[in-house]
Amino acid sequence: MEKVILSGNEAIAQGAFQAGVGLGIGYPGTPSTEIIEVLEKKKGPECAWSINEKVALEQAYGACVTGLRSLVTMKHVGVNVAADPLFTFAYMGVNGGLVIVTADDPGMHSSQNEQDNRWYALHAKVPMLEPSDSQECIDFTALAFELSERYDVPVFLRMVTRVCHSRSVVEIDPEQKYVRQVRDYERNVPKFVTLPAHARARRVILEENLNKLTKDQAAKGINRMEITDRDIGIITSGAAYNYVKEAFGDRYSVLKLGLVYPIDQEIVYEFARQVKKIYVVEELDPYLEFNIRALGVECEGKKYICPFYELNPQIVAASLSKAGLEPLEELDPAAEEPAANVPVRPPILCAGCPHRSFFYLAKREKVTVVGDIGCYTLGAAPPLDGIDVSACMGGGYAIALGLTLNPPEGKKIFGVVGDSTFYHSGITGAIDSIFNKRHFVPVVLDNRITAMTGHQPNPGSGQTLSGEETFMQEPRRIFKAVGYDRVMEVNAYDLQKLRDAIREAKETEERVAIVIKSPCRLLKGVEKGTVPEIDKEACQQCKACLRLGCPAISLGSEGYPVIDSLGCAGCGVCKQVCKHDAIKEKEQEVEK
Amino acid sequence: MDQGVKRIMLAGVGGQGILLASRILTSGLLKAGFDVKSSEVHGMAQRGGSVVTQLSYGKKVYSPISGAGAVDLLVTLEKLEALRYVHFLKKNGSLLMNAKEIPSLPVLIGAAEYPADIEERLSSYPISLYTIDADREAEKLGNLKVMNVVLLGAMVKLAGLSELVDWPSVVAESVKPAYREINLKAFTAGQNLV
Ligand SMILES: Cc1ncc(C[n+]2csc(CCOP(=O)(O)OP(=O)(O)O)c2C)c(N)n1
Ligand code: SF4
Ligand code: SF4
Numbered sequence: 001m002e003k004v005i006l007s008g009n010e011a012i013a014q015g016a017f018q019a020g021v022g023l024g025i026g027y028p029g030t031p032s033t034e035i036i037e038v039l040e041k042k043k044g045p046e047c048a049w050s051i052n053e054k055v056a057l058e059q060a061y062g063a064c065v066t067g068l069r070s071l072v073t074m075k076h077v078g079v080n081v082a083a084d085p086l087f088t089f090a091y092m093g094v095n096g097g098l099v100i101v102t103a104d105d106p107g108m109h110s111s112q113n114e115q116d117n118r119w120y121a122l123h124a125k126v127p128m129l130e131p132s133d134s135q136e137c138i139d140f141t142a143l144a145f146e147l148s149e150r151y152d153v154p155v156f157l158r159m160v161t162r163v164c165h166s167r168s169v170v171e172i173d174p175e176q177k178y179v180r181q182v183r184d185y186e187r188n189v190p191k192f193v194t195l196p197a198h199a200r201a202r203r204v205i206l207e208e209n210l211n212k213l214t215k216d217q218a219a220k221g222i223n224r225m226e227i228t229d230r231d232i233g234i235i236t237s238g239a240a241y242n243y244v245k246e247a248f249g250d251r252y253s254v255l256k257l258g259l260v261y262p263i264d265q266e267i268v269y270e271f272a273r274q275v276k277k278i279y280v281v282e283e284l285d286p287y288l289e290f291n292i293r294a295l296g297v298e299c300e301g302k303k304y305i306c307p308f309y310e311l312n313p314q315i316v317a318a319s320l321s322k323a324g325l326e327p328l329e330e331l332d333p334a335a336e337e338p339a340a341n342v343p344v345r346p347p348i349l350c351a352g353c354p355h356r357s358f359f360y361l362a363k364r365e366k367v368t369v370v371g372d373i374g375c376y377t378l379g380a381a382p383p384l385d386g387i388d389v390s391a392c393m394g395g396g397y398a399i400a401l402g403l404t405l406n407p408p409e410g411k412k413i414f415g416v417v418g419d420s421t422f423y424h425s426g427i428t429g430a431i432d433s434i435f436n437k438r439h440f441v442p443v444v445l446d447n448r449i450t451a452m453t454g455h456q457p458n459p460g461s462g463q464t465l466s467g468e469e470t471f472m473q474e475p476r477r478i479f480k481a482v483g484y485d486r487v488m489e490v491n492a493y494d495l496q497k498l499r500d501a502i503r504e505a506k507e508t509e510e511r512v513a514i515v516i517k518s519p520c521r522l523l524k525g526v527e528k529g530t531v532p533e534i535d536k537e538a539c540q541q542c543k544a545c546l547r548l549g550c551p552a553i554s555l556g557s558e559g560y561p562v563i564d565s566l567g568c569a570g571c572g573v574c575k576q577v578c579k580h581d582a583i584k585e586k587e588q589e590v591e592k
Numbered sequence: 593m594d595q596g597v598k599r600i601m602l603a604g605v606g607g608q609g610i611l612l613a614s615r616i617l618t619s620g621l622l623k624a625g626f627d628v629k630s631s632e633v634h635g636m637a638q639r640g641g642s643v644v645t646q647l648s649y650g651k652k653v654y655s656p657i658s659g660a661g662a663v664d665l666l667v668t669l670e671k672l673e674a675l676r677y678v679h680f681l682k683k684n685g686s687l688l689m690n691a692k693e694i695p696s697l698p699v700l701i702g703a704a705e706y707p708a709d710i711e712e713r714l715s716s717y718p719i720s721l722y723t724i725d726a727d728r729e730a731e732k733l734g735n736l737k738v739m740n741v742v743l744l745g746a747m748v749k750l751a752g753l754s755e756l757v758d759w760p761s762v763v764a765e766s767v768k769p770a771y772r773e774i775n776l777k778a779f780t781a782g783q784n785l786v
Contacts, residue, residue, distance in 0.1 A: 166656035245654040314659030333661025334681040343704040345696035347641035555702040
């Protein structure tokens with residue numbers, strides 16, 4: 001064995017590899033993404049990016065029916081997309097083990113909400129394990145596969161950002177060989193075909209299996225009592241356990257639950273006998289608190305601990321101080337408050353990003369834009385300010401459909417999605433539009449990749465996760481096939497053509513779609529163009545170029561814009577927005 | 593916190609190479625026999641936004657993150673980020689700041705001004721402030737990208753970790769062979785700056 005440092009995500013991949021997983025599949029989403037990427041590099045398991053979470057889970061289930069162990073990964077909101085099959089798979093049970101990673105994002109580092117997916121376990125009746133660090137990620141993954149097979153249920157691994165993206169010491173065997181675990185397949189219609197009569201029978205079996213699982217010695221083994229004090233005990237799990245231990249060390253007793261669904265009543269009652277007063281420390285919702293109260297055990301939690309955003313050791317210490325608990329360390333900060341008047345530093349579209357021009361023009365052409373999730377959501381921020389509504393993947397088209405019923409200020413509605421989003425769940429909204437004759441203008445910002453989450457290939461990229469060549473989808477063909485009269489394909493860097501396309505789409509009665517095709521600037525092989533410079537004699541200081549929000553253009557001290565030649569991608573968009581012809585290619589050839 | 597845990601926080605701007613610096617530091621601390629946990633931010637913030645990683649080491653470490661007022665050493669690859677995160681420091685903590693200014697979007701478009709008095713404002717805090725120009729050192733070495741490793745050299749020294757492990761070999765193992773030499777020079781340059 002060797003000691004190495006792994007992130008939680010790398011550790012899940014390691015655990016799945018050690019468990020002989022046959023298929024690793026998912027849809028990218030921070031903070032879950034690296035699990036599949038790392039697993040793919042290990043060679044052995046089949047690995048793939050699916051087009052969305054529902055399709056990923058269903059594929060994983062199919063593989064598990066045949067006897068393979070399958071791992072499926074997604075971010076918390078992805079489970080919403082996959083929820084339909086999830087609830088029924090719980091009834092049907094598995095053949096090969098099926099482990100579902102839900103990666104939650106308390107504090108919304110990279111997400112549109114911070115939903116607490118522990119409720120999904122309770123709601124769908126899918127057992128859930130919650131690791132605290134990378135070693136537990138390895139161990140719990142292996143255990144999850146075993147429990148899944150032993151008790152005939154899918155099993156959740158619940159991760160949060162601070163476990164996914166935290167690195168800690170683990171022990172692994174670097175020589176470990178991949179041994180694929182496969183069970184025999186037997187046709188079993190009452191189990192695998194959910195007619196109501198079959199489902200009713202499976203419903204009871206599920207309940208029995210869940211009961212048996214709470215008595216499993218290995219499952220019990222990940223719930224741990226650390227009795228160090230007879231007065232006060234803290235029940236916690238996952239990342240919150242780390243914060244509790246760092247804040248209070250061994251000062252109070254702790255019950256750490258590794259299995260957060262179903263909850264092992266016996267250990268909760270035992271803990272309640274061992275200590276006089278129980279506090280529950282958990283991030284987000286009072287999930288454990290509700291469940292422990294429902295067992296008739298008195299406890300307090302959210303009375304002191306904030307029910308939203310992330311926790312950390314200092315927040316836990318300060319919160320429970322109000323209940324009279326004494327943290328190990330007295331906080332003595334350098335300042336009580338953050339410094340005032342610090343300009344914000346929001347994420348922005350890269351210099352030369354192909355998404356920029358559409359939002360710049362859409363605002364000036366006065367159309368209503370329903371956006372979606374991806375790098376291009378940043379088109380909502382000033383100075384581009386080019387999005388009116390944006391919520392969830394696929395919503396870019398489907399919400400736009402709803403807006404057509406009562407268009408604000410009578411403006412034409414444009415629905416805007418990225419290519420990955422288009423394949424994920426955008427397409428359905430476009431088909432509905434044709435079906436119900438509600439016309440909005442669907443736009444695809446086709447940069448050929450899933451950029452926001454770190455450049456994963458999608459059906460339009462022409463290659464799979466492993467880099468193998470595959471059929472390259474074209475949104476144009478898909479629009480044509482589902483009934484659009486005309487599809488305008490435009491280069492993102494040709495402002496005149498793009499403006500014409502928007503204007504035409506605004507006016508026409510035809511069913512039109514716009515595909516803006518230009519690859520993400522960060523893709524390999526995308527070359528830097530010629531860097532322009534500002535001609536101060538021609539510049540009228542109108543600041544039109546600054547309204548592009550390109551990070552390579554800044555307002556210089558003399559009131560003239562300045563182009564940073566290192567940062568500039570040479571996309572040429574600023575040249576086209578300048579009405580005074582003051583942004584010009586440099587006289588001499590620049591180095592490529 | 594009793595357990596003698598030390599906490600380091602690195603802050604900078606997406607694309608400045610903060611993850612590599614933090615990973616090399618983590619590997620070195622592990623080699624030195626410490627328990628280590630670190631926390632990184634991936635995703636959205638990397639598009640030119642403000643980026644933070646945290647790292648704790650000691651005999652036994654539970655939490656990879658710490659809150660405001662609890663950090664021993666704050667290292668910022670950019671000046672504005674020093675001001676943004678200075679309140680994470682403990683009283684008498686150390687701030688190692690790279691003298692680089694990267695205007696953020698509101699500054700770029702003229703909607704806000706880049707504060708001119710960052711050093712002054714920072715010096716009013718009860719902390720030890722060390723300002724270095726890591727970009728200039730990196731430029732002298734012929735590759736701006738090794739700025740992160742210059743800072744790493746300086747932070748290792750400030751944290752009193754220089755002697756605990758053979759840092760040059762840790763650095764060498766963490767970068768591609770072609771970049772070994774320049775990164776080693778960058779590390780040494782950083783050590784000599786504080
Ligand atoms: C249901 C769901 N799954 C995954 C995500 C994570 N996610 C956010 S943006 C994004 C990628 C969008 O890619 P694309 O539409 O191609 O736009 P780009 O980032 O390339 O501009 C993903 C997968 C999410 N927000 N919601
Ligand atoms: S990563 Fe690509 S798509 Fe995302 S902002 Fe940068 S250039 Fe645009
Ligand atoms: S050409 Fe202009 S808009 Fe394009 S990246 Fe360079 S400065 Fe930005």
